Amino acid sequence: MIEILTTGLPNTVQDLGRPGHLALGVSHGGAMDRQALAIANLMLGNDPSAAGIEVALHPFRLRVHIDTAVAITGADCAVSVGDRPCPPWWAMAIRAGETLVLEAPRIGARSYIAFAGGLDLPPVMGSRATDVKGSFGGLAGRGLSRGDRLALNPAQCGLPAGGFGSALEERRGAADGAACAIELRVLPAAEFDAFTPEAQAAFTGNEWSITNDANRMGYRLSGETLSLLSPLELLSHGIVPGTVQVPPSGQPIIQLADANTCGGYPKIATVIEADLWRLAQAPVGARLRFLPVSIEASTEALRANRQRRRDFIAARNLIVGKQRAP
Amino acid sequence: MVAGTPHISLAGSGALLLDGAQGAFNDATQELVWAVADAALNLEGVREAVPGMNNLLVVFDPLATDAQSLGEQLKSLWASTEASAIAGTHHTIPVSYGGARGEDLAGWAAHCGMSVDETVRRHAAATYTVAAIGAMPGFPYLSGLDPRLAWARRSTPRLKVAEGAVIIGGAQAGIMPMTAPSGWHIIGHTDVTLFRAEAELPVLLRPGDTIRFAIAGIEA
Structure with missing residues (x-):
């Protein structure tokens, strides 16, 4: 107890x-x-x-x-x-x-x-x-x-x-979001091409900060206003944690673990799964930067994560020996 | 008429979004979405298939398959799968329209240019289909709203809309399974429970189910 x-x-x-x-x-x-x-x-x-x-x-x-x-x-x-x-x-x-x-x-x-x-x-x-x-x-x-x-x-x-x-x-020497912006690897999402070239450039070229409106459902960011080439009405669709939506305000929202399972806002990008922990550890006010990567790189990052977990289990078993719950 | 080829996009490293929408929501496309969702679950590496409104999110393990080949497989499923209506369950949902728990009723009727009684009569006259479940646990996206009753969502969502609220958002109808934020308009209230996490079948409504709203009362 x-x-x-x-x-x-x-x-x-x-x-x-x-x-x-x-x-x-x-x-x-x-x-x-x-x-x-x-x-x-x-x-x-x-x-x-x-x-x-x-x-x-x-x-x-x-x-x-x-x-x-x-x-x-x-x-x-x-x-x-x-x-x-x-x-x-x-x-x-x-x-x-x-x-x-x-x-x-x-x-x-x-x-x-x-x-x-x-x-x-x-x-x-x-x-x-x-x-x-x-x-x-x-x-x-x-x-x-x-x-x-x-x-x-x-x-x-x-x-x-x-x-x-x-x-x-x-984790060693990972950016704290204060002195140094936290880098998040992203893949472009469905409506990336529907944003203006200026918005696309600002999304990856500029820094963003996490506003007070940040919880397990998602983080609202502040930074340059991101505009669409023309207004877009989307039907509701499934979304995953890491989805970066841009509501009409032009200020992005990153959907996280407890996000709604469906949304309707245009999506500019998705933070790769292997980097979601960086967001979990980013406090309100932290500076963020989005780094575009290839699908191969994002899959490789996930593979490395799983390998690290296997390595960890092996190392732990060496230190402690295999244990079983009674 | 069902759309030929869906637009496929990446939703992160482990999901693909198949979008079959061509403008307004289409019932035939939705039947195809349901059928492809079922079939997609049999593909190697696929973890979840999530029907949206004329679209389908397919969640997969990128270490078990890859986006490129899965996309091709899904495209051919889309082309070869026979769309069929689901023989769902029919539900009657009693609604108390208006009053404190249906605060947008008068505004809705005014927006539609009809009397409150006529607006309610039309809402209760239609048969709705559960197109998809999503956003929050057990929330039904309902198609079948009389086009004359459509009302674009609020520009500023309410932070709290009560469990049981019967709501309208654009051309869609819905019912709140729990108290949560929503930008849809509140036209009434029902006591029917849509979600019980501990139950063997946690959600009351499934895609393909049909619904009629029954008028339990109207309070202007």
Whole structure:
């Protein structure tokens, strides 16, 4: 059992989401930074899609009521387990009665907490992810509140004393969006050619910033106004996370994990799947830049991601040995 | 008449959008969209097929297939698949028109240049088809609205439209399965539940289902 001590409603239970129901209008959802949650779970010997907590509003505090182990990944923030500081991307034991504290991030926006065994919640439509829009999944379909108690599945994870950490090459020295713009690789989308040459040039040539209107559904950006060659009326169509829509205001919106499954605005581009974690870790006010790539490059980036996960599992098994839940 | 070749575009590295629209929404094209959606699920690497309005989003694993060859396969499916109406379920949805939970009723009637009673009578006289489910869980895009009742969406969407709201957006009709933002006009309210996440069949309506609205009351 864990008990939430300090939180905000943007903090939710997430796993790797509920794909397969787009045709019912149900978003994939799940962790905005999927890789961070997957690695946190793998560090503890969990299934990568075990349910953990996505912390989007810091500081965050919880108390554990049993001896267990936690892994904290995602944003670079000061973390303490009991009275012990915990480095970023680290898994370690935590004893009954101790508190886990995550302070405001130095770099990044979202932290992930995985628990040995994962949070014990009933799956809804195949997932424990919280769908706030539909008020289902996670803990009663809502964000976490002070005093919430969540059970853990039984587990043995056999961490080495002091725990262990992981470091992902691509995360090292990643742009923070403040001193340096975050680069997002994009593929052109259906209406790219319907925009003026000036808009096309501004989209990839200029920087954009993330406005306050940014959440798990999507981020509204501000920058140069993007104009169409002529007004366009589209029928509603399916969209995926990463879709960059341009509503009549000319200011783009990037659709994300909890986005509506259908939309009607013209689409100028799509952020490639392998770069969605960069958006998950981009705070309000962050500067962004779009970099056009080929479909081959975007597929290669995805292949590299999957390979990194396999390599990680192999490395973890070397350190900890293969574990099975009892 | 069904359009020949859909326009195919990339929707990121793992999805293709097939757009069969030629101007206004077309029922025959939609029947083809449903049939191609079913068939597409059998193609190697395809994960999901999501019918939109005269279009189809196909989500795939780019490490199991590639956009180029999948696009070709989908194009030939589009050309060879027999469009057929789905024998869907018929639903009667009781609606309380107007009042506090149908605040745009009078404005809608004025826009259509008809009395409130006549506007409501026409809305309830038509048989609607669920063309697609999407945007939010269980939301039906309904075709079959009397063209005289069409009303372009609000320029500024409302941040909250209540669950059960019966709405009009352009030439489309709909029902809100949950409270959410919407730019459509609110003409009435129903107590019918469209989405229950915990149920074995979470959505009430499916593409191909038909709907009649029954007048439970009119409050000007």
